[in-house]
Amino acid sequence: MNFNFRGERTTSTTTTNAKTNLLSNQALPSLASLLNRSRGEKVGKRTSVFTIFVTASLIAILLLVSPSFHHLPQAIAQGAPLNPATTQIINQIATQVASVHGGDSAQISQLLQQIALQISEASNPGRAIQAVTQIFGQLAIDPQAPVSQALSQLTQQQASGQNVEQSIVQVGRQVAQGGDVTQAIVQAAQQLAQPPGGALPSQVRQEISQIATQVAQGTSTDQGQVDQVLQQIATQTAEQGGNAEQAVTQVGQQVAQNPQGPVSQSIAQIAQQQASGQNVEQQITQIGQQVATGALATQVIVQVAVQMAVGQNANQQITQVAQQVASGTGTEEGQVTQVMQQLAIQVANQGGDANQAITQIAQQVAQNPQGPVSQSIAQIAQQQAAGPSTTNQAITQIAQQQAGARGAVPIIQVIVQVAIQLAVNANLNQQITQIAQQVAQQTGSNPQAVEQVLQQLAIQIAGEGGNANQAITQIGQQIASGEGEVSQSLTQIAQQTATGNVGEVNQDITQVAEQVAEGGDVSQTLVQAAEQTVD
Numbered sequence: 138m139n140f141n142f143r144g145e146r147t148t149s150t151t152t153t154n155a156k157t158n159l160l161s162n163q164a165l166p167s168l169a170s171l172l173n174r175s176r177g178e179k180v181g182k183r184t185s186v187f188t189i190f191v192t193a194s195l196i197a198i199l200l201l202v203s204p205s206f207h208h209l210p211q212a213i214a215q216g217a218p219l220n221p222a223t224t225q226i227i228n229q230i231a232t233q234v235a236s237v238h239g240g241d242s243a244q245i246s247q248l249l250q251q252i253a254l255q256i257s258e259a260s261n262p263g264r265a266i267q268a269v270t271q272i273f274g275q276l277a278i279d280p281q282a283p284v285s286q287a288l289s290q291l292t293q294q295q296a297s298g299q300n301v302e303q304s305i306v307q308v309g310r311q312v313a314q315g316g317d318v319t320q321a322i323v324q325a326a327q328q329l330a331q332p333p334g335g336a337l338p339s340q341v342r343q344e345i346s347q348i349a350t351q352v353a354q355g356t357s358t359d360q361g362q363v364d365q366v367l368q369q370i371a372t373q374t375a376e377q378g379g380n381a382e383q384a385v386t387q388v389g390q391q392v393a394q395n396p397q398g399p400v401s402q403s404i405a406q407i408a409q410q411q412a413s414g415q416n417v418e419q420q421i422t423q424i425g426q427q428v429a430t431g432a433l434a435t436q437v438i439v440q441v442a443v444q445m446a447v448g449q450n451a452n453q454q455i456t457q458v459a460q461q462v463a464s465g466t467g468t469e470e471g472q473v474t475q476v477m478q479q480l481a482i483q484v485a486n487q488g489g490d491a492n493q494a495i496t497q498i499a500q501q502v503a504q505n506p507q508g509p510v511s512q513s514i515a516q517i518a519q520q521q522a523a524g525p526s527t528t529n530q531a532i533t534q535i536a537q538q539q540a541g542a543r544g545a546v547p548i549i550q551v552i553v554q555v556a557i558q559l560a561v562n563a564n565l566n567q568q569i570t571q572i573a574q575q576v577a578q579q580t581g582s583n584p585q586a587v588e589q590v591l592q593q594l595a596i597q598i599a600g601e602g603g604n605a606n607q608a609i610t611q612i613g614q615q616i617a618s619g620e621g622e623v624s625q626s627l628t629q630i631a632q633q634t635a636t637g638n639v640g641e642v643n644q645d646i647t648q649v650a651e652q653v654a655e656g657g658d659v660s661q662t663l664v665q666a667a668e669q670t671v672d
Contacts, residue, residue, distance in 0.1 A: 219253055219265075226269050227253065230288075233276050238289035245292045248301075252322070255309030268318035275319050284319040287326035307378070324378040324429070337371055341382050345371065348389045355396030356405035356486075359412065366408045366421070370438070373425025384434035391435045397529040399479040400435045403442030406482050410445060420445060439478050446485030447492045455481065458499050465506030466515035466600075476518045479532050484548075489540030494548040501549045507643040509593035510549045513556030516596050520559055531559045553592050560599035561606045569595065572613045579616070579624045586631035593646050603654030615660050623660050626667035645669070 219227070224246075231246035249269070257265040275282045295301045304325040311321040337345075345367045353360035367385070375381040391400040411417045420441050427437045443451045455477045463470035477495070485491040501510040521528035535555050539548045554566045573588035591609065598605040615623040633642045645666040652662045 219250060219257075220262075223253065223266055223269055224250065226273055230269070230273055230276060233280055234285050234288050234292075237280050237285055240289055240292055241296070244296055245288055248288065248292045248295060248305075251305050252308055255305050256312045256318070259309040260313035264313060268312055271318050272322075282319070283323045287323040290326045291322070320431070324380075337368065337375070337381060341371060341385050342368070344385050344389055348385070348392050351392050351396045352401045352404050355392075355398075355401045358405040358408055362408040362412045363404055366404060366411060366417075369421045370424050370428075370434075373421050374428045374434070377425045377429035379425065379429030384428050387434045388438070395525040395529070397533075398525055399439050399475055399482065402479055402482045402486065403439045406442045406446060406486055407438075409486065417445075439482075443478050443481050447481050447495055451481065451492070451495060452478075454495055454499055458495075458502050461502050461506045462511045462514050462518075465502075465508075465511045468515040468518050472518035472521060473514060476514060476521060476528070476532065479529075480535060483532055483536035484539050487536045487540035489536060494539055497548050498552070505639040505643070507647075508639060509553050509589055509596065512593055512596045512600065513553045516556045516560050516600055517552075519600070527559060531555050553589075553596070557592060557595050557605075560596055561609075565595060565606060565609060566592075568609060568613060572609070572616055575616045576624045576627050579619075579621065580628040582628040582631055583635065586635055587627050589634065590627060590631050590642070590646065594649060597646055597650035598653050598659075601650045601654035603650065608653050608659040611659050612663070622664055626663045629667040630663075 227249040228242070228246050230249060231242040234240070234245050235242035249272075253265040253269055256268050272284060275284050279285075291301055291304065308318070308321045308325050311324075312318045345364060349360050349364035349367055352358060352363045367388070371381040371385050374384050388400060388404075391398065392404075395401065407417055407420065424434070424437050424441050428434045440452050443455065447454075455474060459470050459473040459477055462468060462473045477498070481491045481495055484494050498510060498514075501508065502514075505511065517528055517531055520531070535548065535551050538546065538551045557565050557569070569588055569591045573584045573591060576582060576587045577584035591612070595605040595609055598608050612623060612627075630642055630645055633639075633645075649659065649662045649666050653659045
């Protein structure tokens with residue numbers, strides 16, 4: 138007896154396909170009505186969007202279990218069209234794009250089918266179905282989403298005779314490698330819209346010129362050199378498939394807010410390096426590549442400038458320091474990172490050893506995350522959040538002193554002194570030094586250790602909102618009158634620092650600062666804190 142296994146399989150396949158197509162055809166009209174309804178309805182939008190995604194996902198599942206889906210690669214190779222259900226989703230997308238931006242929905246549909254086929258060829262049919270469903274979901278949420286504009290733009294360029302095949306291939310490859318289909322389409326449209334020869338649009342060049350003027354004025358760098366670097370960054374971003382106009386706008390906003398800040402200083406650093414004959418092409422390419430993948434242009438520019446100034450691992454070291462300072466002082470980590478980055482770049486711009494400077498800071502902060510260096514950096518960071526001009530001046534002063542001394546004066550000492558000037562006044566450092574010397578004469582202690590305690594105390598009182606100038610002046614008067622109890626208390630706290638008991642010292646100083654900020658007597662609180670330390 139002969140059995141027609143082939144015939145049975147054919148019948149079964151035909152029946153399953155018919156059922157799948159029936160289910161898909163039943164689901165699609167409801168999907169289309171939901172899409173149309175989402176255009177005008179605001180009430181119940183979350184429910185509508187959820188329903189759309191569920192429906193779209195159902196179609197994807199139906200296609201995945203369909204026997205015809207498993208034969209799709211062979212059909213594509215033979216030039217056959219996409220699965221009917223996928224084509225219908227594409228047609229719905231095309232209708233939606235055409236209704237928003239105008240144009241021929243048939244041409245938009247054709248472009249989408251080419252993209253879907255390219256994704257399928259570069260990956261698999263399932264990936265293509267996922268991509269189409271994702272586009273549909275984006276338009277359901279926002280009919281004017283960037284992907285809608287990009288599809289309209291690509292279709293118009295194709296209709297005008299422009300070759301978009303390379304762009305379609307690019308989208309297919311990016312999605313096959315796990316990229317987001319909507320982002321890939323938008324990037325392809327942006328890249329295709331760039332003028333021939335890599336020229337930037339006139340409005341971008343005009344914005345770059347304005348930014349270059351601000352950076353040059355804020356950092357005393359040649360405007361032409363800055364303009365050249367910014368144009369190179371924008372061009373490289375566009376060539377990598379990124380949004381050059383968006384990147385330039387981001388930079389412009391940051392520079393306008395703070396013409397002497399880390400972004401301006403970073404651009405100046407790259408411009409100065411290029412003007413000195415150093416090859417910065419690799420760094421500019423790195424910026425363009427990272428921005429094209431979605432990274433913030435301002436953040437990437439600063440990180441690359443820090444690498445140039447300090448070394449390859451500089452950003453990781455700065456991040457670690459910022460985390461320790463933030464943990465030890467309660468300051469926002471991002472603010473500390475920004476101060477550290479700007480400091481590194483400006484030390485390098487002034488001709489100093491930025492690597493040595495960051496290393497010294499890192500060592501001190503690691504030893505005592507709540508100590509005077511950490512407190513000083515935190516104080517500068519907090520000032521920057523309130524208003525950048527004073528902080529810019531402070532960071533410039535630190536960089537100039539560090540570079541001028543050629544490393545002879547440790548940067549940690551300069552940071553603490555500048556932080557005290559910033560928090561209180563310029564004469565307080567001299568007053569603290571005089572008090573420390575008097576205490577050392579009276580008690581035989583180390584004047585530098587006493588000075589460090591007084592510095593940290595002044596910074597923390599100011600940080601708590603107290604009157605640091607009044608507190609230090611009161612201590613000075615007590616010491617000058619021969620008040621031995623205050624001198625002994627400062628000595629005891631300083632000796633704890635020398636023995637490595639920094640945790641106890643930090644606790645004592647924090648206690649004094651908090652009580653003084655609340656109106657307490659600084660001399661009494663010092664004596665009480667020292668007594669607790671001895672006990």
